[in-house]
Amino acid sequence: MRYIGNKTKLLGFLADVLTQVGIAPGRAHDAFAGTASVARSLKASGWRVESSDVMTYSYVFQRAYVVARHGPNVRRVAAGDADLRRALRFVAAGGDGLSVLAEYLSAWVEPEHGFISQHFSATSGRMYFTDENARRIDAARHALHRWRDDELVSEDAYYLLLAAIIEAADRVANTAGIYAAYIKKWQPNATKTFRMQPARPVSRAGGSRAFREDATAVARKVGPVDLLYVDPPYNARQYSGYYHIPEIIAQGWFGAPPVVKGKTGLPVDRPPPSAWCNKAGAAVALDELLEATGARHVLVSYNTEGILPDAQFLDILGRRAVAPVQRFERAYKRYRADLDGERRRYRASGVNELVYYLRIRK
Secondary structure (H helix, E strand, C coil), X not given: CCCCCCCHHXXXXXXXXXXXXXXCCCEEEECCCCCCHHHHHHHHCCCEEEEECCXXXXXXXXXXXXXXXXXXXXXXXXXXXXXXXXXXXXXXXXXXXXXXXXXXXXXXXCCCCXXXXXXXXXXXXXXXXXXXXXXHHHHHHHHHHHHHXXXXXXXXXXXXXXXXXXXXXXXXXXXXXXXXXXXXXXXXXXXXXXXXXXXXXXXXXXXXXXXXXXXXXXXXXXXXXXXXXXXXXXXXXXXXXXXXXHHHHHHCCCCCCCCEECCCCEECXXXXXXXXXXXXXXXXXXXXXXXXXXXXXXXXXXXXXXXXXXXXXXXXXHHHCCCCXXXXXXXXXXXXXCCCCCCCCCCCCEEEEEEEEEECCC
């Protein structure tokens, strides 16, 4: 998924830092999981992961990529869904269960006019999705909801398929990578067909957990861990507004549909602004998280455009550390949600990723 702060391209850098400071796999808390790329990588490397984030779509990714261990049982689903039984002769012959159901939800469920079509399609006036793709997203999400209600899919299978719906929708979204605005002309990706490409669950030992909660509250809840990984927001962008459509898809609209308004269809009821997205609040929140955690080792990702200047960041970390704080740095191409224009100009095409390491308990 296109996402501000996504660490997929920096996983090798983070792994190198862990090796350099000599931290072996154990139990970790990924406090700001986002798309769960770091938590998934840690689990694949042998860590038992406690992941957290306040956004529902992140919780879906955590459940799919960190917690889930088993894919769906197609026979069980087909036993309760006559339309799937009829379609099976045409759907991905020889594929595994996850691929078969993803293909069915992508291409064989009858497209329907639902919440996404009503509010976020070309016909609605908000050009986030073509009419066809909006109807396919509606149909896939509705079918998955029915399967879960009828207990035809396990929780692992539900979240693996829901994560695939969210990511497939993002691939055909007519945006520059965030949902704060849609493009006024159809981009090439938006005219492609909605198609789910589910990721396989990480086949490692169980014990990993996901939380849709505040990072500090989760740190207190999980208790002692070997590693706390902190990747907080770097600026004033509020993720609840920048990714409101993935959040709506994750939550669903069955029973009590959200009320949306305005040019971009923002939900009327949204979480309050995050303290991490302003300078004063971020400083207090970081210190509180370090006080609350039971971790021995801490890695904090930040970058050279963060709202907290380097000296202040080091001061906060240094007050908690029992040894000198180490800083690692790597340049990479920055995420750009739009082009330079009259109202906004990016400072540079590149940015330096900073990783701070501190030990806070002997």
